[in-house]
Amino acid sequence: MWARVVEFMLACWLCISPFIFGYDTDATFLWANDFVCASLIAFFSLICYYKPLRKMHLLNLVICFWLIGVGYALKDSPYHAEIQNYVTFGILLLMIAIVPSEAEKPPIPWRRFYQRNE
């Protein structure tokens, strides 16, 4: 489950990004985007600890593509650092979000197969 912990830590980073990068107070979209995306990432990573919803981390992929898309959509804006943060964060989260929740164990279908064959 380490990947989910890393996802939660990344959500914390996105949450404090407006303060680190010193967003303008009138950049409402960026503020809202960071807080909403951070909340969703944290939610999708933590909900995976509930076993029936262990694959919910894959929904973080949607947020990855959204953040990368926002980075590209804002290409002509003066927010260069923010755009770099979005794209870098999106690619990093993309790699973490595809790591299975119980990656250290065999996948559940294989575990069931082994149980049946024991």
Add this chain to the structure above:
Amino acid sequence: MLDSAVSHKIKEWTRIPDSILGALAYLGDIIFALAGSSRRWHDRPWLVILFSLDVIPLGIVSAVLIFMQGFVVGSYCFLCLVTAVISLILVVMAYDEVWSSVLFLYRVAKRSKKFSVFWDTFWGRPSQIAHEVGIEMAKQRDWRG
């Protein structure tokens, strides 16, 4: 290098400096190396193939860059040499797992003669054939060991 025309072009395409892309590629190596168990060549071949798609091109690109430093630029940079050596070591260390996974998938496809079985095995779904091939390969490894 970081201030070259190519570097600016890459930044225009990707919105991030190429140095960050390099850092992300190495970070990807770490993430995909840590994900899964020592049995993932059999349980999750997709993860091993993804790992190989990250680690092998990274090693090749590092080697190509070193050749270009010597033959095009005409001088070497120490840190580039260090990263190239690390990349090549990673390729050597990753090779056996990737090869096992490719061989496993090939043998499953050959024995089953069905694309669906190969596809299921690739995504970590079990089948009797994949189980048998896995056991045979593990025994072979013990025998060689």
